[in-house]
Amino acid sequence: MDTSIPRDNFERAYAEGSPPWVIGQPQPALVELERAGHVSGSVLDPGCGTGENTLLLAELGYEVLGIDGSETAVATARRKAAERGVPARFEVADAMNPGTSPRFDTVVDSALLHVFGQRDRLAYTRGLHAVCRPGAVLHVLALADVQDAGGPRISAEALRDSFGPGWELEELRQDRYRGIAGEQYAEQLGVRPEDAVDTAAWLARARRR
Numbered sequence: 147m148d149t150s151i152p153r154d155n156f157e158r159a160y161a162e163g164s165p166p167w168v169i170g171q172p173q174p175a176l177v178e179l180e181r182a183g184h185v186s187g188s189v190l191d192p193g194c195g196t197g198e199n200t201l202l203l204a205e206l207g208y209e210v211l212g213i214d215g216s217e218t219a220v221a222t223a224r225r226k227a228a229e230r231g232v233p234a235r236f237e238v239a240d241a242m243n244p245g246t247s248p249r250f251d252t253v254v255d256s257a258l259l260h261v262f263g264q265r266d267r268l269a270y271t272r273g274l275h276a277v278c279r280p281g282a283v284l285h286v287l288a289l290a291d292v293q294d295a296g297g298p299r300i301s302a303e304a305l306r307d308s309f310g311p312g313w314e315l316e317e318l319r320q321d322r323y324r325g326i327a328g329e330q331y332a333e334q335l336g337v338r339p340e341d342a343v344d345t346a347a348w349l350a351r352a353r354r355r
Contacts, residue, residue: 187251245276259305
């Protein structure tokens with residue numbers, strides 16, 4: 147994808163209802179990353195949406211910050227945290243410009259990087275580099291172009307090219323991303339529109355030098 151999805155599209159999607167990426171639970175691939183010991187220290191969840199990944203990590207005792215450009219999504223995430231009594235922090239912020247102070251040891255990107263065009267992907271990883279401590283790890287779960295079923299998708303080559311100077315790509319493998327089928331793809335996938343389905347995704351791990 148050469149152009150980024152307009153940011154207003156996401157605010158509109160949250161304001162109008164439940165987008166297909168809101169599944170009411172953390173992404174299974176990220177749950178497994180944590181269980182395997184690949185999450186540590188202070189954590190950033192850019193494009194956190196309504197906060198399920200952030201909430202899980204906060205429940206497990208991590209110092210974690212979820213950021214999103216959608217005020218509606220962040221308000222929902224904060225409400226969930228209050229209802230569950232979870233000390234998760236959420237802020238309305240631009241993931242392209244998360245700050246300049248190195249303070250995070252792990253970044254968990256669940257289906258954000260692939261919504262950007264090539265130039266913005268590089269700007270995005272540069273911004274993350276600025277807020278990560280040396281040796282920090284960035285995990286990216288992105289919809290893979292090996293399947294045509296919902297959302298923008300990215301090739302393995304384009305994903306590799308998203309990590310400019312200052313990053314070392316340590317692993318890139320195929321995994322799964324869970325979303326709601328929706329009206330458009332339910333028939334194609336042989337499920338109901340409201341069903342959660344797993345589709346092809348890339349899971350990348352990059353380390354900040």
